[in-house]
């Protein structure tokens with residue numbers, strides 16, 4: 001019988017550093033110890049999800065306690081830790097982002113260097129699909145990658161965790177280009193898996209102490225789960241995490257595609273889940289993205305119903321500060337500067353949800369047609 005991928009689920013009651021340290025110690029023990037992966041003087045990239053400049057309690061970004069504890073473990077072995085990501089939005093706000101997400105504090109206290117993947121150029125890499133990608137140089141030159149995703153819902157990909165987190169190795173504006181080239185969720189999932197395959201992490205430790213429910217990855221609500229997931233197989237970790245969130249089997253495109261390409265185990269039957277009170281974990285009633293119902297409509301009806309069933313981003317002017325981050329980051333430039341708020345031209349919108357994802361003030365919500373409201377209730 002082929003060896004099963006293992007996913008370890010360990011309880012962690014809160015983000016108190018001592019509790020996270022202990023949970024991480026147990027998780028790494030399950031994985032056979034960090035020294036299996038990291039050797040003395042290795043350059044180690046620690047890749048949290050730092051989507052936007054939000055405080056840790058908003059559940060948009062990987063919690064700094066977990067990043068801190070991982071840096072400590074790397075240093076114990078004599079590895080050289082770096083914390084890196086290409087956060088959404090503009091490079092202008094990077095210092096504020098490091099500060100707000102708690103990463104500046106981690107860096108100051110541990111000496112781990114912070115890397116913004118916007119700088120230092122790119123490598124051109126070809127994926128097995130034959131497509132080429134421009135990946136940040138800052139994200140490539142490492143002996144080991146430790147992936148620290150945040151478990152969240154996602155209005156475009158339904159779900160984001162281990163595989164999707166590696167999309168952050170693409171520098172800012174190029175992310176928009178890939179959205180433009182692959183506007184359909186399934187095509188975009190192919191792109192994510194391509195990129196993941198080019199920078200596959202050796203270990204994944206997912207922050208699911210507080211996950212994000214509802215219209216993630218930035219406008220949903222924090223939801224307590226109280227666990228950390230760990231695995232050498234990010235695809236298997238995603239399959240288990242999606243199950244915990246309440247998605248149906250085989251509902252997550254990135255997991256299906258990665259499984260088909262042999263990049264990991266995507267079926268629960270191929271995974272050994274080791275952890276505590278698993279039935280309890282699979283019983284959470286987590287609010288999933290409000291546009292998820294669109295995926296459940298049979299394909300032959302989609303075109304027919306398109307004029308009546310739609311979900312699109314719209315601005316709540318009471319929350320909008322007119323910062324123009326949505327305008328600058330729309331890959332098809334279909335949001336225009338306006339006063340007092342930007343204005344959408346929906347005729348070109350590809351529904352990539354980048355504006356919804358990157359708005360730092362939760363000013364963008366999902367507007368629904370009357371039929372969508374009825375069906376998606």
Ligand code: SF4
Nearest residue numbers: 320321323324326359
């Ligand atoms: S909607 Fe959000 S991102 Fe766009 S201008 Fe308003 S506050 Fe900024």
Ligand code: SF4
Nearest residue numbers: 330349350352353355
């Ligand atoms: S308006 Fe928003 S959803 Fe539409 S293409 Fe632009 S960023 Fe994407």
